[in-house]
Amino acid sequence: MAVETANSLERSSVIISVFSTTPGIGKTIIAINLAAGLAHEGYKVCLCDLDLQFGDVLNYLKITSETELTSEKTVAGAQRYLLDHPNKFNIKDFLIDYTQGNVTFSILPAPLYVFDAYQIDVQIISNIIGRLNFFDYIILDLNSMFSALNLEMLDISTVINYVGVIDFLPALKNYKVGYDTLIRFEYEESKIRLVENRADSQKLIEGRDVEKLLGEPFYHRLPNDYPSVNKSINSGQPLMFAAPDSKLTKSFDELVGLYTNRPKSVLQGEGQTSSSGGLFSKIKSWFGF
Amino acid sequence: MAYRVIVIEDDPVMLEEIVAVLRRSPDFEVASTYKQAHAAINPSAMFQPNLFLMNVDNEEMLDMVPDFVDRFPKAYILGMMNQWDPLVAQRVAQGGGTGCILKPFTAKDILEHLQVYASRGKNKPAKLISFFSPKGRAGRTTLAAILALLIAEKTGERVALIDADLQFGDLPIFFDLEPKRTVIDATQDIRLLTPVTFAPYFYPIKKGVSLLSSPDRPEYAELVTPEGLVEVVMMTGNIFRYVLVDLPSGFNPLALNICRISNLVFITTMINSGFEIKHARKAMDMFAQQDDGRRKVHAVFTRVNPFTEENRKKISEQLGYPVDYMIPNEYKMISVANSGRLAQGLPKDTLLMQTISGMADKIIAAKE
Numbered sequence: 001m002a003v004e005t006a007n008s009l010e011r012s013s014v015i016i017s018v019f020s021t022t023p024g025i026g027k028t029i030i031a032i033n034l035a036a037g038l039a040h041e042g043y044k045v046c047l048c049d050l051d052l053q054f055g056d057v058l059n060y061l062k063i064t065s066e067t068e069l070t071s072e073k074t075v076a077g078a079q080r081y082l083l084d085h086p087n088k089f090n091i092k093d094f095l096i097d098y099t100q101g102n103v104t105f106s107i108l109p110a111p112l113y114v115f116d117a118y119q120i121d122v123q124i125i126s127n128i129i130g131r132l133n134f135f136d137y138i139i140l141d142l143n144s145m146f147s148a149l150n151l152e153m154l155d156i157s158t159v160i161n162y163v164g165v166i167d168f169l170p171a172l173k174n175y176k177v178g179y180d181t182l183i184r185f186e187y188e189e190s191k192i193r194l195v196e197n198r199a200d201s202q203k204l205i206e207g208r209d210v211e212k213l214l215g216e217p218f219y220h221r222l223p224n225d226y227p228s229v230n231k232s233i234n235s236g237q238p239l240m241f242a243a244p245d246s247k248l249t250k251s252f253d254e255l256v257g258l259y260t261n262r263p264k265s266v267l268q269g270e271g272q273t274s275s276s277g278g279l280f281s282k283i284k285s286w287f288g289f
Numbered sequence: 290m291a292y293r294v295i296v297i298e299d300d301p302v303m304l305e306e307i308v309a310v311l312r313r314s315p316d317f318e319v320a321s322t323y324k325q326a327h328a329a330i331n332p333s334a335m336f337q338p339n340l341f342l343m344n345v346d347n348e349e350m351l352d353m354v355p356d357f358v359d360r361f362p363k364a365y366i367l368g369m370m371n372q373w374d375p376l377v378a379q380r381v382a383q384g385g386g387t388g389c390i391l392k393p394f395t396a397k398d399i400l401e402h403l404q405v406y407a408s409r410g411k412n413k414p415a416k417l418i419s420f421f422s423p424k425g426r427a428g429r430t431t432l433a434a435i436l437a438l439l440i441a442e443k444t445g446e447r448v449a450l451i452d453a454d455l456q457f458g459d460l461p462i463f464f465d466l467e468p469k470r471t472v473i474d475a476t477q478d479i480r481l482l483t484p485v486t487f488a489p490y491f492y493p494i495k496k497g498v499s500l501l502s503s504p505d506r507p508e509y510a511e512l513v514t515p516e517g518l519v520e521v522v523m524m525t526g527n528i529f530r531y532v533l534v535d536l537p538s539g540f541n542p543l544a545l546n547i548c549r550i551s552n553l554v555f556i557t558t559m560i561n562s563g564f565e566i567k568h569a570r571k572a573m574d575m576f577a578q579q580d581d582g583r584r585k586v587h588a589v590f591t592r593v594n595p596f597t598e599e600n601r602k603k604i605s606e607q608l609g610y611p612v613d614y615m616i617p618n619e620y621k622m623i624s625v626a627n628s629g630r631l632a633q634g635l636p637k638d639t640l641l642m643q644t645i646s647g648m649a650d651k652i653i654a655a656k657e
Contacts, residue, residue, distance in 0.1 A: 021456075021457055021507075022425075022426065022457070023424050023425030023426045023538060024424060024425060024426030024559075024561060025426070051424075053423070053539050053540055053571075054423050054424045054539065054568040054571070056562070056564055059562075059564040059567065060562070060564075113571075114540050114571055114572075114575050115575075117540075118540065143424075143538075143539070144425060144457070144538070145456055145457075145537070145538075145539075146456055146507045146508065146510075168623065168626075168627065169462060169626070169627045169629075170430075170459035170462050170463070170626070173459070173462055174457045174459075177457070177505070177506070177507065178457075178507070181506065181507050181508060184506075184508075185508075233562050233563075
């Protein structure tokens, strides 16, 4: 871990954006558990909820008490203050700390009101994220669109944790289309980390077929574990507390290991067999593959 | 049989041109011409006309469209315009007119317009229905698609589906289409289009239902301005009696502009983590602040489980608004949508279809 220096500009944080092109497939769960996992390893972590209109980070962590929740302690509040008092601005005034056991991380909450979300300026948000550079890791929870904000955030990200769930054909189409778009926008392939969520759920389309379609292997696969996720959301705790022994918790631990260059304990199999299922050939014909 | 035409045009040069065009065609017979609508209405009856051409750029004629409809219920009434004005076209439709046509026109143009308008359905303004969801993954697209199919089946009138979820629209995949023309082309060309030249931008899905597709690349979305899309939706209303628009998720200028001109807006939500009700409440609050928000905005919950009145009450309490429509889960839907066979393979005898069918009945019965 880096040592705090007088001039914080000397260091830059690792920024991990959690992005997808289909909504409702677990981005927020992934963002929260990455933040918790990295914090558990001893890193200073800030989780920014940039699903501006309908962010769920505070919901999922059950941070709902009146004292903690004000429209000021949000990304919108930070923007207002930065515009009005640029010299007095300290980003720490706008963060909420989440602590559970020995794990603490900071949160920059999404605006509480849609009207506030509408006022957000991309350049100012970029500036604000830049001021979080005293953190080792910044996790950005984005929504599922190629918006001006998301593109700016993907630009400043160190890696893009690009999430897909392959249980529904339109979702697969959007995953492929989104990946191709990222490549067309000239994001380096090494920066895009393909993460399959609910990887072992019953489905018509195999992960390895998707890898062939995208021409890239999955960086990581998170198993389907609805009961644990449910427990986590209902208790307002990250998975390591809500379901410490679950396979999903272990899988998140592995993903955190990948993002911190912790030595790998599990080698992933390379053996891939070709598939020629009827559905897959249909998909191939769609994408001219 | 030739149409017996009454032409009402205040510009003498234009009148002469129109009459010349009609006289050259065996399909038309000029019964009489007038310069003013109020001078035309009584004498016209003497000629048993079945087609009126009225210059609706003239305010007096536009105002009198309903009187002509009333007096000549079996005749076609075409409003003539120099430039396409969506609001004038809308007023002609509200007055019960057949539709509008751009000047100058040929005899063939008139026949083509009459054909488009005749298959459209009742001579009433289009019903614009938009499907909004706060975050997506709400069953919004599936619901819009099924409603489109059911409304067409029940009314025999023409129904349009517009995929305005510009970055990640799923309707082409639901119907296994690879469209060459999309809503992007439509918004760019709309100023140059008439109902007749716009109709081919739609792809037939099933009898009476056509799709205006989303583009295949997300970055094309930014080529669509909210104003351009409004013009596209309004023009669609001249060709189709029902226009169903699948919007992009969340509040954005595009979705809000389409909601503004819609007769009905469905706020669609699927409960998953439970916080979706909170988001729906936020969305309902936003719409409630607008003038006609509460009248035309309806809350719809999909995949409701358990599908009971008790649960409806529970959701309503959290929502702070009544749950206007509640739709049950049907696992078969996923495989149907997955196979691109939504138009053929709807699982008819299910509670899901019965429920959506009831919803279609209410939409059809709703006043314009």
